[in-house]
Amino acid sequence: MGFHRILVQLTWVGVISSVMVAATDTQFPSALPNCPDRCGELxxxxxxxxxxDCYLNGTNGSTEFLIACGNKFGIPExxxxxxxxxxxxxxxxxxxxxxxxxxxxxYKNGTPQSNVMRKRSLTNPIFTISHTKNKFVSVGCDTYAYxxxxxxxxxxxxxxxxxxxSKxxxxxxxxxGIGCCQTNIPEGLKNITVEANSLSNHEFVWEFNPCGYAFIIRExxxxxxxxxxxxxxNNKTLPVVLDWTIDSEKCDLARNKSDYICGGNSTCVNSTYGSGYRCKCNDGYRGNPYLDHGCQDxxxxxxxxxxxxxxxxxxxNKPGSYDCLCIEAYHMDVSERxxxxxRSAGQSSLAIYLAVGLFxxxxxxxxxxWIYWGLKRRKLIKLKEKFFQQNGGLLLKQRLSNHQMSVETTKxxxxxxxxxxxNNCNESRVxxxxxxxxxxxxxxxxxxxVAIKKSKIGDQSQIEQFxxxxxxxxxxxxxxxxxLFGCCLETEVPLLVYEFITNGTLSNHIHDKSLSSLLSWEKRLKIATETAGALAYLHSSASMPIIHRDVKTTNILLDDNYTAKVADFGASRLVPLDQTQLNTLVQGTLGYLDPEYMQTSQLTEKSDVxxxxxxxxELLTGKKALSFDRPEIDRNLAISFVSAIKEDRLLQILEDNIVNEVKIEQLKEVANLAKGCLSLRGEDRPSMKEVAAELERLRIMEKHSLGNIDVYAKKTEHLLSATSHSFNVDVDIGCSASTTVEYDSIGDQVLKSVEDGR
Known part of the structure; x- marks a missing residue:
């Protein structure tokens, strides 16, 4: 035990002498004096x-017990x-x-994907894998794990x-063993690594299981x-419980060494397997047994x-225990305990006892x-406080503070x-x-x-989304x-309160036959224009740029006037003004996910595009984004849509009822705009601001009568020629030759119509 350690002990003795012998839980010391005892909430x-000097130095000054308190996105780690x-x-x-x-x-052909994760071994000598709390697991349909x-x-x-x-x-x-294998872990296992391997490179199960997994996890x-x-x-790490011990010697030898660490009122306990010992407070004492005076009565x-x-x-009460003494007018019967x-007080006190008892x-x-309702109210208040913290109330306050916002902006x-x-979350209200x-x-x-969104029960990962x-x-x-009208954090799971949108989702209106016939081309173009305008606002005009990350027809709501409302921002990300992309875990919905984002994990505004x-x-064809009911070549709508345009088959895939009600030239323009958005490389796609401006232009043209179309076209041509920045979209929809249409990206009149949506 070093000189500094001795000084710390003497200081701690002075501190303890001023503390009452009987302590409550909140008085129990945790760390050494003058040492920080928290990293964030831990x-x-x-x-x-x-x-x-705040952790136990190991042999030759090793740092097995050092906890590094880092900082990730403003949160201690x-x-x-x-x-x-x-x-x-x-x-x-x-x-x-x-x-x-x-x-x-x-990959589908059996080629291994490059493993960007570094396999980290647990080599800290003080740790063994807890054999009572963990399991070794292999998941996959073509997987063996070591x-x-x-x-x-x-x-x-x-x-x-x-x-x-099969799945x-x-x-x-x-x-x-069928899709999942689980085994026990032996006692005393140290310096572990896990490794997943494949029997046949997942070639025969790739459609539903392209990956195998191996991990240890808390059971x-x-x-x-x-x-x-x-x-x-998507789960790069999983929770594991480790056993730890002090030193490498058993209690009999450790007690006689100068660096023996168990404090007063504690007991040395041998490790159940292997070397080392740990400390435990004696009965009647509680606290940290590794401090000199950590175990308190x-x-x-x-x-x-x-x-x-x-x-x-x-x-x-007495140190480490307590006595039960007879109250006044009673004495202890030694034989019966x-x-x-x-006897002298029994008869004379009977009347008094009866009177006192009745009173x-x-x-x-x-x-x-009064007591019952008071305790119940107190319990309810504490329960609400617990739910507030459990549902991320402290995290919400911290992030609102980081973004310099106030929680009072919503109810x-x-x-x-x-x-x-x-009606108490009645199923009829779902x-x-x-x-x-x-x-x-x-x-x-x-x-x-209103629409009230209730997060999943017991899923702590959803608190971050909320x-x-x-x-x-x-x-x-x-x-x-x-x-957003407001929120409630006092319940078992958090709640968000939104305005109620009366007419359901765009997905229902496109794919329900009885509703799709009522969805005219004018309404479809209006919905597309308003949605594009909202996304352009998120990307370009919000106080901090926002990437939605889950744009799809089920997240676009319609009111009775078919006004579009973009919803569900649980996966969205705020983009710092000095960044153009974010490295994130890939998240979204299959069929809508940006291929470039899936490959690089680099999220940009072009992923929403x-x-x-x-x-x-979907609006043009009436088909779902991804459907396994269609032939394999047509399962992915984005791929089949672009192929149809390139192969001069646009008219074959368009929804019948819109082909009959609008000029094909306008449908071709919208189709080619969609084709530009579906470019495989993000840099080849237009921005949402440009898309919104072009859709607004097409919508205005659609509204004009036939007699005014030429006049408007000339005005639009003049506006387009006056811009300083433009983007090109190749038109290849079955015409005799491809042409290039230049779309104005910042034309004042068209963009004003888009930005008026704020």
Whole structure:
């Protein structure tokens, strides 16, 4: 034990001498004196520490117990080595970290995809994998996984095989080798690595399972689902529980060494497997046993459940324990070990006891209801505070502060208001369900119709989506974006309250035969123009640029006048003014996802342009973005749409009812604009501002009578020739020769019509 450690102990003795012997939970010390004990929300107890001289130095000054408190996107991030730390327990001698999911992916032809993830081994000598809290898992239909490490200084390896022929073979919740394999982990396993491999490069299962996965995970955090065959590639790390010990010697030897760490009122406990020891507070004491005076006496008398004294006894606390002494007029019967009445006082006190008892009963009856409702109200307040923090209230405040916004800009609804509005979330009020939760129809007390979005229960990853949507919507003020009225964080899951859009989704109107016949070309062009204008506003005119990241027909709502409202910003991202792209986990909806974004993970505004191009193709053809009911060559609408234009087959794929009501030249112009949006390279696509301007021009032309078309065309030609910046879209729709149409990107009159949508 070094000189500095001795000084710290002497200082700590001085501090403890001023503290009461009986301490409450909140008084228990965690870190060494004058040392930080938190990194963000995570408590860092000694022997772990954040700075020099605040953690336990290992052999030769090694830093096994050092926690590095980094900062990611303004949020503190505690790490030990390369691994994120989520919990530390000195009572159980365990630490929870986020370990790598080894992902083994292939292309359709069986060629391995390059693995950009670095395989990180857990080599810290103080850690062993908890065999009681974790499982080793392999997921995939063509996958075998290795678990490698050392046990008793000898090499150890285990393999887990998971196979299946089709997705229908897989049973949710079952991990017995069909799509998922799960095995126990032996005691004392150290220095581990995991590795996923394929039997046949996933060639025969690629359509539903292009990747295999190998990982260790905390057992109570994993319940297998067939969806994991695809979605686990998005989970780069998973929670794992590790056991940790002090030194490499058992208690008998460690107690006689100068660097023995167990403090006062604590006991040394040998590691159940392998070397090392850990410390535990004695019965009747609580706190951090690794500090000299960390284990402090608890007052068992303050909480009835902590002692077994009867009604005829009074509890008297003492160091490490308590005594039950008989109350006045009672004495202890030694043979029976119970308190019995004193003989002399028994008869004379009977009348008094009866009178006091009756009076007490009356007081209890009168005060019971007041006490009951008071406690219930207090419990409800604490529960609401718990839900507020659980639902990201602190994170919301922090991010609002980072963006210099105020939570008062939206209304904070109470639980009672929203229960009444939705008839206690009655199933008859459900409007729809999606990846981020359930949407209910509600009626507020002032008869305002609202849509109330309820996040998924128990899915902590959805809290980030909820807070993100809240932050994004506070940045938006546009008539074609669904309006946020407020939120509620007091419930078990968070709620967002929006304006109610009466006419359903654009997807319903396109793909429902009874509704699509009512969706005229004029309405379709209006919807496309308004949606483009809203996206252009998000990209170019919001206080901070916003990328929606999930543009699709189900996220475009319509009111009774067929006015478009862009919705669902759970996946959206704010773009700092000094950046043009963001590196993110790929997220979105298949069929609408930008191919360039899928390959590079670099999110740009042009990713929304691609998705909007798919929406335009749906409006023109009436087909779904992705359908396995169509022939393989036509399953992806974006690919088949572009091919049809290049092969002079546009008229064959257009919706019949719009071909008959509008001039084909205008349909060709819109089709070629959609083709430009669907360019494989983002730099070849127009901006949303340019797309919105061109659609506004086409819409104005469509509104003009035949007699005014030539006049307007001349005015438009004059406006287009006066611009300083333009973009070209190749027109290849079956004409005898391709032509190039130059679209004005910033023409004052057309752009003014777009920006008037704010």
């Amino acid at each position: 408590e860092i107890p000694y022997p772990f520490g954040l700075t020099e 505690p790490k030990i080595g390369d691994f994120l730390v989520t919990n530390i327990s000195v009572q159980e001698g365990q630490i929870e970290i986020m370990m790598d999911n080894d992902i083994d992916c292939y 678990l490698k490490g050392f046990r008793n200084d000898k090499r150890f390896s285990s393999v887990c095989l998971s196979v299946c022929d 229908s073979d897989v049973v949710n919740g079952s991990c017995s 109570d955090k994993f319940n297998f689902s067939s969806a994991y065959l695809n979605t686990l590639r 608890i007052d068992e008398c303050k909480v009835k459940d902590n002692n077994n004294c009867t009604s005829k006894q009074k509890c008297v 119970v308190c019995v009445p004193d 007490s009963l009356l007081v209890l009856l009168l005060g019971y209801s 904070i609804f109470t639980t009672e208001e929203l229960k009444k509005a939705t 409007l729809g369900q999606g990846g981020y939760g359930t949407v209910y129809k509600g009626v507020l007390s002032d008869n305002t119709m 807070i993100n949507e809240m932050i994004v919507l506070t940045q938006i003020n546009h008539r074609n974006v669904v309006k 691609y998705s909007f191009g798919v929406v335009m193709a």
